[in-house]
Amino acid sequence: MRLLLVEDEADLADTLADGLRREGYLVDVARDGASALTAAASNDVDVIVLDRDLPVLSGDAVCRTLVAQEYPARILMLTAAGTLNDRVEGLDLGADDYLAKPFAYVELLARLRALGRRGQSGRATAVLEFAGVRLDVGRRIVERDGTPIRLTLKEFGVLETLLAAEGGYVSADDLLDEVWDEPYERTRGVVKIAVHTLRRKLGSPEVIRSAAGHGYRVGTS
Known part of the structure; x- marks a missing residue:
């Protein structure tokens, strides 16, 4: 699941982003409201963690804009003001x-899991299968012919994206957009390495094919 974390307190933003990435989330970070709208327009985001008190453009204004645009992401608002009226105002914004704030990190994780379940599409709840390879998206389990296979988060993301394409080619650039978030070195080389190790772990017969100028796909021929 891809998150957009909008928080102007640098230390808090960095701490949260690092923790959420360790939980397996893809996390993009924006430090003000205007940058948040730019980031949302540039990426398909599942949940936006939005601080209400932001520079340049307030969190309220960002929320109103996203709701008016019918942006599909769920929005979790953060604020130092925690009265009942503040909560009602935030929810009324959409x-x-x-x-x-302050909040327990475990509560943030629980809220994100709940929002993720509410916003799941058919793909997000799917079990994807091809040539004996079975990927359970919700449980984050991969098997081949019934044997469990341990994958890194990036390898899992690459395999999920390729299986979801149902035999169609996925370019290296598209894999970067789907699987890698901003702190990573976004080069085609990291995709090549992930595909190489993924092929090795999945074993024979090989199920990931590549073609110059097209990218990668699942297939046995």
């Missing part, structure tokens, strides 16, 4: 949930 936010899906509201969390007052």
Whole structure:
């Protein structure tokens, strides 16, 4: 699941982003409201963690804009003001949930899991299968012919994206957009390495094919 974390407190933003990435989330970070709208327009985001008190453009204004645009992401608003009226105002703006600072990190994770379930599409709940390879998206389990296979988060993301394409080619650039978030070195080389190790772990017969100028696909021939 891809998150957009909008938080102007640098230390808090960095700490949250690092923790969420360790939980397996893809995390993009924006430090003000205007940058948040730019980031949302550039990426397909599942959940936006939105601080209400932001420079340049307030969190309220960002929320109103996203709701008016019918942006599909769920919105979790953060604020130092935690009164009942503040929570009601935030939800009335169109936010899906509201969390007052300071908050427990485990509660943030629980709220994100709940929002993720509410926003899941058919793909997000799917079990994807091809040539004996079975990938359970929700449980994050991969098997081949019944044997469990341990994958890194990036390898899992690459395999999920390729299986979801149902035999169609996926370019290296598209894989970067789907699987890698901003702190990573976004080069085609990291995709090549991930595909190489993924092929090795999946074993024979090989199920990931490549073609110059097209990218990668699942297939046995």
